[in-house]
Amino acid sequence: MPSRSCPRLALLALAATLALASPPAARACSVCGCGDPQLDASDPAAASGRFRLQLASEYLSMDAGTEGAPGSTDHLKQVSLRADAVWSPAEWLSLLARVPYVRKDLTTTGPGAQGPGSSLSGLGDAELGARITLLSRVDLGRGRSHGLALTGGASLPTGSNDARRGGERLDEHGQLGTGSFGPYAGLHYAFSQGDWYAFASVTGRFHTVNGFGYQYGEALLWTAEAQYRLGQRVAVSLGLDGREAWADLDHGLAVESTGGLVLAASPAAYLSVGGGMWLGVRAQLPFYARLRGEQSVGPVLVGGVQYQAL
Template sequence: MWKSCLAATLLLATLLVPLEGRACATCACGDPTLTSMGTEQPFAGRLRFANQVRAWSLTSGQNAEDAASLRELRMDLSVAYAPLPWLFLSATLPLQTRSLQQVSLSRETAWGPGDMEVGAKIFVFRDRDFSPDHLVGVLLGARLPTSPTVRDAQGLPLSLDAQLGTGSLDPLLGLSYSTFRGDWSFVASATGYLPTRGREGFRAGASLRTTLAAQLQPAPRWALRLAVDGRLEGPSDQRGVPDPVGSGLLAFVSPDVLFSPVTDVVVELGVRVPVLNLLHGHVRQSPILQASIAYDL
C-alpha cells in the first residue's frame, strides 16, 4: 500500500512541475489573420523568417536616342524578433542580379548582396494586450552600405545604375496603423527615407513610401489582399549637380493572395501594377512580380 501511495505522490508532483508553454503564432497573438512580413501582430518571443522574390524592369530615356533598360531579380532574406510585446527588431538582406542595357546594346551585369536594412518597430498604442483590434507602430531604422562596388573584367566600376546599392547610410522613419474587424483587416503605413551621399558622390533623393491595404480572409487558410502603394521621391544629385530623372510620384495597385499550407507558414503571391506615373525623364516602370514565404518559429 505504501508503495502505491509513494508512486501516486511522485506522479502528482511531476504533473505539478511547470513546463515551458508553446503555441502557434495565431494562438500566441490571439488573431488568426494571415500576415505578410512586417504587418504581423507582436508578442514576446515571436521569431519570424521570410524570403521574398521580386522581378521588375525599368526603362528611361527616348527609345531611339538615349534609352536605357534596367532589369532586376531580387531575393530579400528577412528575420524579425520581438524581445518584448511592444518591440519588433528586423533585418533584411537583399541578394540581387541586375542587368543594364544601353541603346547602343552595351550591357552591364552585376550580382551579389545589396544594401541591408535594419529597423525597430515600436508599438506605441494597442487597445488591449491580447488580440488587439487597433495597433499603432513607429518604425526607426536605416539602410546600410553593405553592397560591394561591382567592377567589370578590366577592374573598372560599373555605372551607378548597374550597382546593387548606393553605398550610403540612409536613415528611415515610419508610422503604421493596423485594425482587425472579423474577416477584414486594414493597414496604413508611411515611411520616409533621407539618403546620405554614397558611391561616387551620388546622393539619392529623399523619398516617402506609403501603403493603404485591405484584406479579406473568408477562411482560416487563405486571404485576398488589395493595396495601393505609392512612392514620392525628390531629385538626386551627384557631387552637388541635381539630376531630376526618376524623381516624382509613382503609384501601384497591388493585388495579392495569401494562403497557409501548414500552421505558422504563410505564402504570398502578388503583382504591383503601376497605375500613376508622374516621374521625370520618360521613365517607364514595369509591373513588379513577387512571391514570398514567411515562417514563425
C-alpha cells in the first residue's frame, strides 16, 4: 500500500463502517437513519477493479410514546449484523449491496402495556445503491483533489413485516422489515489533500406504503466529516450527522411520536491489521433533538472489519 496516500486515509476512516448506522429518533430512526446512507462508498481508494467486503455489528435503543395509548412508552432495543459489498468497476462508479440480520426486542410500559412484548430475529431489509461521479478535478501540484457525485439506491422489503403473537400483528416498529421500498437520492462532495480527507453529502429518502397501510416518513439526511491519518496504521475522524424526518402515516393519518430533527457527533478510529484487513469503531452521539411527541434519543455504536481485494 502507498505509504502516504490520502485515498488510503479514506479507506482507514470509512472501512469497517456501515452506511446505515443511525442515531435513534425513536420510531422513525429504525428506518430513516441519520447521516449519509452510503458512508461506506465514500472511500476514494476504491479505484477501478477494487472490491471490498465489510462485516459490522450495530447496537441502538430508543423510546417512543405508544400509539393510541397515552401515558405508555414503547422501548426498542435493536442489534444488527450487516454484510456489505462495494465494487468499483470504474473510477466513476461504485456499486453497493447490504444484507442485514436483525434482532429486535420491543416492550411497552405504562397503562397501555399488554403482555411481555416481542422479540424477533431474522433477515432485515436489504439495500442496493450506486454512486456515479459527475465531476472530478485533481491538482497534482498541490496534491489536492475534488469530486462531486450523484448517489442513489433503495431498501428492499426483504424483512418480515407480518410477525404475530396470539393472532395479533406486532407493532410496526417491532417488525424486522418495513414491508415497503425505500428509494433515496442525493449529492456527495469529497476533498482530499495530504493526510486529510473530508466529504459532505445530502440525501432525500422516501418510503412507499406497505401492505398494512403504514408509511414511514420522508427524511432529509446529511453528513459532514473530516478524517486525518496518524502514521501508517491508524486514522481518526470526526463527523456531524443529521436527519430531518416527517411524521409516519398510518392509513394517511400522522402517527404520534414520529419524526423530527436529530443532530449527532460521529467520532471514529481505525486500525490496519495487515493483509488487507482493517478494524474500525464508530459512534453516533446525539447532542440536539427537536422531535414530535414523546421520543428520546441515545447513542449508536458500530464496530466492524473490512477486507479489500485488489
